[in-house]
Amino acid sequence: MSASQIDAVALDGAGPLYDQIRRAIRDLILNGAWPPGTVVPPEHALMERLGASRMTVHRALGQLAREGLITRRRRSGTIVASPPASHAMLDILSIPEEVRGLGHEYSYRILARRDGRAQRPVVALFELGRAVEVVHLTVLHFADGVPHVLEERVIHLATVPAAGQEQFAAMPPGDWLLQNSLWSQAEHAISAVAAETDQAQLLAIGEGEPCLLVERRTWNQREPVTAVRLLYPGGRHRFIGRFGPYGKV
Amino acid sequence: MSASQIDAVALDGAGPLYDQIRRAIRDLILNGAWPPGTVVPPEHALMERLGASRMTVHRALGQLAREGLITRRRRSGTIVASPPASHAMLDILSIPEEVRGLGHEYSYRILARRDGRAQRPVVALFELGRAVEVVHLTVLHFADGVPHVLEERVIHLATVPAAGQEQFAAMPPGDWLLQNSLWSQAEHAISAVAAETDQAQLLAIGEGEPCLLVERRTWNQREPVTAVRLLYPGGRHRFIGRFGPYGKV
DNA sequence: AGCGCTTAATTGCATATGCAATTAGAGAGG
DNA sequence: CCTCTCTAATTGCATATGCAATTAAGCGCT
Numbered sequence: 001m002s003a004s005q006i007d008a009v010a011l012d013g014a015g016p017l018y019d020q021i022r023r024a025i026r027d028l029i030l031n032g033a034w035p036p037g038t039v040v041p042p043e044h045a046l047m048e049r050l051g052a053s054r055m056t057v058h059r060a061l062g063q064l065a066r067e068g069l070i071t072r073r074r075r076s077g078t079i080v081a082s083p084p085a086s087h088a089m090l091d092i093l094s095i096p097e098e099v100r101g102l103g104h105e106y107s108y109r110i111l112a113r114r115d116g117r118a119q120r121p122v123v124a125l126f127e128l129g130r131a132v133e134v135v136h137l138t139v140l141h142f143a144d145g146v147p148h149v150l151e152e153r154v155i156h157l158a159t160v161p162a163a164g165q166e167q168f169a170a171m172p173p174g175d176w177l178l179q180n181s182l183w184s185q186a187e188h189a190i191s192a193v194a195a196e197t198d199q200a201q202l203l204a205i206g207e208g209e210p211c212l213l214v215e216r217r218t219w220n221q222r223e224p225v226t227a228v229r230l231l232y233p234g235g236r237h238r239f240i241g242r243f244g245p246y247g248k249v
Numbered sequence: 250m251s252a253s254q255i256d257a258v259a260l261d262g263a264g265p266l267y268d269q270i271r272r273a274i275r276d277l278i279l280n281g282a283w284p285p286g287t288v289v290p291p292e293h294a295l296m297e298r299l300g301a302s303r304m305t306v307h308r309a310l311g312q313l314a315r316e317g318l319i320t321r322r323r324r325s326g327t328i329v330a331s332p333p334a335s336h337a338m339l340d341i342l343s344i345p346e347e348v349r350g351l352g353h354e355y356s357y358r359i360l361a362r363r364d365g366r367a368q369r370p371v372v373a374l375f376e377l378g379r380a381v382e383v384v385h386l387t388v389l390h391f392a393d394g395v396p397h398v399l400e401e402r403v404i405h406l407a408t409v410p411a412a413g414q415e416q417f418a419a420m421p422p423g424d425w426l427l428q429n430s431l432w433s434q435a436e437h438a439i440s441a442v443a444a445e446t447d448q449a450q451l452l453a454i455g456e457g458e459p460c461l462l463v464e465r466r467t468w469n470q471r472e473p474v475t476a477v478r479l480l481y482p483g484g485r486h487r488f489i490g491r492f493g494p495y496g497k498v
Numbered sequence: 499a500g501c502g503c504t505t506a507a508t509t510g511c512a513t514a515t516g517c518a519a520t521t522a523g524a525g526a527g528g
Numbered sequence: 529c530c531t532c533t534c535t536a537a538t539t540g541c542a543t544a545t546g547c548a549a550t551t552a553a554g555c556g557c558t
Contacts, residue, residue, distance in 0.1 A: 016510080016512090018512085072538090075520050192441035210459030235440075239438065246316065293507095304544080323549060326509080
């Protein structure tokens with residue numbers, strides 16, 4: 001724990017002290033200032049730095065631990081947790097992981113790439129009022145050599161400039177983005193559509209066959225990061241989730 | 250707050266005290282012993298009853314409040330919260346609410362009803378090893394008179410005996426169950442399928458058109474309550490959810 | 499009856515204190 | 529160098545205490 005790290009914890013004076021502390025640390029994690037694995041200062045250090053009692057610091061850290069942002073162990077201390085690779089339902093972020101998790105061999109192929117100003121549909125997708133520089137990719141993912149999902153993606157270059165040079169040879173763009181960009185919020189929508197002629201051909205299914213369409217948009221703070229449309233052949237896929245009357249269980 | 254209510258709070262001796270208290274009260278709520286609106290004993294009463302300090306009781310109740318099971322107000326006290334009618338995504342439990350929320354007029358029609366022993370597919374759905382007594386219903390829901398979703402449902406009579414006499418004239422079976430049964434866990438699966446001939450006719454769409462199929466099974470403790478298949482015409486529906494890297498936001 | 503003031507019940511927050519549990523790392527001993 | 533032991537750092541839990549904030553309900557006055 002360096003001095004700069006603990007100095008980064010700053011309160012905003014709004015609301016209860018324990019919550020100021022919680023938000024201060026949460027924001028450092030969400031902003032990437034404290035990436036996963038970072039050692040969080042021990043309670044007594046934060047206590048001195050912030051002029052709060054240990055119990056108050058403890059309360060803040062306890063909540064962050066329950067929220068899954070940090071993991072705590074006696075004697076070892078507190079470290080920033082890695083976000084779970086995929087939690088429940090639709091929060092599948094890594095297609096390679098998904099495919100391998102199903103016991104298949106994963107591969108992928110970049111079918112098309114176009115850099116430049118976003119076309120109108122993309123602008124609408126991001127709810128932007130103006131054209132922006134993007135990378136536009138079409139990727140086909142395979143499970144045991146069989147087409148698994150068709151991905152169409154745009155990456156917002158202003159937020160992720162490194163994407164302009166990246167060839168996505170080592171890993172598909174979704175995984176590359178997970179490692180090379182930050183995101184703080186995502187939104188997805190699921191619907192059922194019929195496969196278009198060219199889509200059906202790529203996925204090796206019949207034209208007009210039902211497919212699950214997952215559309216996901218991702219932001220970091222207010223900046224758009226990426227938007228993706230994933231087209232899954234209908235019969236072969238289902239998304240499962242569990243919950244209770246008051247929420248997830 | 251009656252004496253019987255506070256006497257119902259019983260610890261199990263396992264784990265931290267605050268967590269025993271939290272679980273004891275949570276279970277009373279989830280079991281229906283304390284239905285929504287029930288007044289939870291004030292902190293000092295629980296403190297005496299349980300022999301714990303006020304801070305410890307406070308910690309337990311604070312967590313339950315964050316989890317949304319109870320709502321607390323100074324001076325007024327603590328009451329059991331009503332489960333949110335629908336939270337995010339697929340947790341749509343009431344089709345009338347969903348339809349009206351979209352600004353349409355809701356109506357429904359029971360197309361078929363069959364009481365008796367469950368057929369094999371239903372047994373498989375509930376993962377039971379034996380045939381059970383069920384009510385089997387087919388319901389079509391309309392938005393502004395247009396078919397909105399086709400529902401096929403089985404209700405487990407042993408768990409919800411009142412369903413045997415119910416005609417579902419005042420409200421569709423999903424809503425009736427929400428008011429007349431308890432559930433502690435649900436699981437849903439989403440997939441895309443092509444509409445069968447008869448389904449297409451009922452939904453007034455073309456045969457083979459893509460539809461979103463939502464299958465949901467519900468239990469109370471270990472007992473099956475109901476299982477339902479909801480078939481949504483594909484183009485007209487999408488399910489939306491939001492989340493952050495560490496979970497829902 | 500109605501209006502305003504006061505009281506007190508209840509939750510919310512923060513602190514100080516003490517002890518328990520865990521375990522990394524230092525140090526002793528071979 | 530290796531192993532064992534012990535120490536101490538760190539988190540986890542519970543209590544006691546005090547004060548602040550909110551507000552339902554009672555009380556008194558007109």
